[in-house]
Amino acid sequence: MATDIKKCIDNMDIKSFQDDLIGWFVSEQRELPWRKDQDPYKVWVSEIMLQQTRVDTVIPYFNRFLENFPTIEALAYADEEKVLKAWEGLGYYSRVRNLQSAVKEVNEKYSGRVPDSPKEISALKGVGPYTAGAILSIAYGKPEPAVDGNVMRVLSRILLIWEDIARPASRKIFETAVRELISHENPSYFNQALMELGALICTPTSPSCLLCPVREHCEAFHEGVQNELPVKTKKKKQKNVQLAAGIFSDGEGRILIRKRPGTGLLANLWEFPTVELSLDFQRQRDQLAEHFEENYSLAPKIGDSIGEIDHVFSHLVWNIQVFSGQITGEISETPQLKLVTEKEIKEFAFPVPYQKMLKQYLEYKKADQP
DNA sequence: GAGTCGTGGTT
DNA sequence: TAACCAAGACT
Known part of the structure; x- marks a missing residue:
């Protein structure tokens, strides 16, 4: 000392x-x-x-x-x-x-x-x-x-x-x-x-x-x-990340959710399928569609942009464009990919940005279909 | 040692 | 309002 x-x-x-x-x-x-x-x-x-x-x-x-x-x-x-x-x-x-x-x-x-x-x-x-x-x-x-x-x-x-x-x-x-x-x-x-x-x-x-x-x-x-006192040096600014997320429902109104990887950010929590956009903000729908085709062989009909979510983490900032959509084809559910009703979805743990997203979606749906 | 890892309240 | 902050740990 x-x-x-x-x-x-x-x-x-x-x-x-x-x-x-x-x-x-x-x-x-x-x-x-x-x-x-x-x-x-x-x-x-x-x-x-x-x-x-x-x-x-x-x-x-x-x-x-x-x-x-x-x-x-x-x-x-x-x-x-x-x-x-x-x-x-x-x-x-x-x-x-x-x-x-x-x-x-x-x-x-x-x-x-x-x-x-x-x-x-x-x-x-x-x-x-x-x-x-x-x-x-x-x-x-x-x-x-x-x-x-x-x-x-x-x-x-x-x-x-x-x-x-x-x-x-x-x-x-x-x-x-x-x-x-x-x-x-x-x-x-x-x-x-x-x-x-x-x-x-x-x-x-x-x-x-x-x-x-x-x-x-x-x-x-x-x-x-x-x-x-105390002396404390400042931290660096967060990086910005652009994302697109899709809240997609099937014919019975069930919503597609997936489990995040077991390591890294928000590990093991549930989310609506999300892609990191490669700095080409004009092709959000295309990038989202490509992601689904490549990962799930799904071709959802991507509809309206529901809104935008900004979320601040300790070391980065997410800007998420949120889309609604419909799933037409057959979906094979796995432990990491599920179709759930609005009632069932309450049993799954979602990070805050996705909770906000779900709330926006439900309000959008209510307004759209009175 | 520096970066990663959430969220909401305060200044 | 952007920055800062709150009973840190892990890689």
């Missing part, structure tokens, strides 16, 4: 810092569904859901997920389609695939008990350095660091750490600092309090220093540089 950070910690009254921080958490913490007990499974599920996701977004998903899959065993034996459906709309879908995979491993290898050693828990799929520390401290009371974005922001201010927190290597500096600072009497509350402070007081912009329970311990506050 850099000598100036070490010096900063040496000059701090650590016991007083812990007491102020934990005391604040005891009285000011939010009531959250995953804080009702310390069931390692519930802590685990909540931590996976909370990765890069806001608390308010997670709450309803967490409650529903635990109603559907109350225990390790329930999730281990659950139908993968139903698990994905429960995650629909939460994003970062590999999280739930890894979670179920890891839960199966815990069920078999550890008799359904979540391991409590750093080595074993870190070996589980989807459990990285942060999640391992969070589960170990919150569920098992182990004094392990759980360094997320909140913790890096809070500690960068308290300890005046000028490292770029966008660099993956920076996390270790903060883990070292937490090992020096963490309360061994209550590691769970210490870690949670750092994150709660980051969420409620020590916010990215305009932190509420006058309400902060540990401002007396904060170097950035003393120096008046809390708005200059």
Whole structure:
């Protein structure tokens, strides 16, 4: 650790810092569904859901997920389609695939008990350095660091750490600092309090220093540089991708859907057949038709353009032209290609852009055929 | 280390 | 409004 950070910690009254921080958490913490007990499974599920996701977004998903899959065993034996459906709309879908995979491993290898050693828990799929520390401290009371974005922001201010927190290597500096600072009497509350402070007081912009329970311990506050920290370099802009999608129905009004590949973007979710357009926007219908001919030997009658969907991902932007159409020929359904009714379609997990597309289609159909 | 992987809220 | 952001992990 850099000598100036070490010096900063040496000059701090650590016991007083812990007491102020934990005391604040005891009285000011939010009531959250995953804080009702310390069931390692519930802590685990909540931590996976909370990765890069806001608390308010997670709450309803967490409650529903635990109603559907109350225990390790329930999730281990659950139908993968139903698990994905429960995650629909939460994003970062590999999280739930890894979670179920890891839960199966815990069920078999550890008799359904979540391991409590750093080595074993870190070996589980989807459990990285942060999640391992969070589960170990919150569920098992182990004094392990759980360094997320909140913790890096809070500690960068308290300890005046000028490292770029966008660099993956920076996390270790903060883990070292937490090992020096963490309360061994209550590691769970210490870690949670750092994150709660980051969420409620020590916010990215305009932190509420006058309400902060540990401002007396904060170097950035003393120096008046809390708005200059943390240092975080910007990310690059997303790339634009042009797509055409077809919502095609057969003679009985059933809609053609297909399952996306098991890896990559939106893996294993369902979609309406979609093609990436090769920068020839005038031939959208042709490219869509060619795609169907080549992949399914189908020649759908492509009808009206229903509309346009713009969807922003972390690293790219989709612009989708949506077409309706009719399927005339015989269609051989496979596990990846299905014809479903408007009622049945509710059982399949769709990414948000396709949910919007379906809504547009149903409104279009209602308006077209009163 | 840099790119991949969602979505919705905030500034 | 475009950029930024939110309890990261994996390749």
